[in-house]
Amino acid sequence: MITYAGKSKDSNTKDSYSETRQRRSSGEAGIQDGRLNAGLLSRQQALADDSVQSRQLLKWQNMADGHNGATLQRYTLGTGTTRNVTLTGANGNRTFEECTYNYVDYKNGDAKQAGSSTSSPASWADWVTNKKGGRNASQLHIVNRRWGGLGGQNDKNIVPGSPAENSHHLHEAEKKFDQIAFNNGSNAVQDAKYECWAAPKYGTAVNVSGGNIDVGDPSLNVTITTGTGAQNFNVTDGSDGLTIKDGS
Secondary structure: OOOOOOOOHHHHHHHHHHHHHHHHHHHHHHHHHHHHHHHHHHHHHHHHHHHHHHHHHHHHHHHHHOHHHOOOOOOEEOOOEEEEEEEEOOOOEEEEEEEEEEEEEEOOOOEOOOOOOOOOOOOOOOOEEEOOOOOEOEEEEOOOHHHOOOOOOOOOOEEEEOHHHHHHHHHHHHHHHHHHHHOOOOEOOOOEEEEEEEEOOOOOEEEOOOOOEEEOOOEEEEEEEEOOEEEEEEEOOOOOOEEEOOOO
16 A cells, blocks of 8 residues: 555645635735724824914915914006107107106005106106206106106106196096195005096197197096996196207
């Protein structure tokens, strides 16, 4: 009779089955542990993300509400509506750009912005002068530089006018906005918008080869709008006006 050393077939089968079950059990436990760990990490990450997002949202809300001295800047300065004017003389011509409309819009709490001074000489120098005194016409800011208005020749915010017109604009409209929008302070006390229209009293093509032409100051009309409505201000023209002459 032949005998076989080692385990019987049944024994091998049982051991193999047992080993397979152990591997499966171990693998399933590993998968379950992995799933548990992944779920835990996911929940922890979600909590962390939620905490970061909550802090960020709170920060933004505080900025919008002006908490902790932080103010969200929202003021808007218009780019300006302009037209080109060409003056023709006996021996040459001059073309310049002038502003016919611009605006500035402040929201409650906005800090007052600084603009810029005019640049010299004026783009219409020697062609458009004050009738009184004969000096070059003033470069009037449509939006005052105290509120961010720009004064450069290419900044679309300047129109020719007399010193008297400039003074009337200041006292009859601009100081009104300082009071209404800022209460004469450095921050807006309410939402307020300043709009100014300028209507020059000459066309876009003026021929002065035959002699000087006297014209009045541009008409300035201002509207200040707040949450309670709009107020209109018609600025008084300067008494003397302007002279357009051959500057060639």
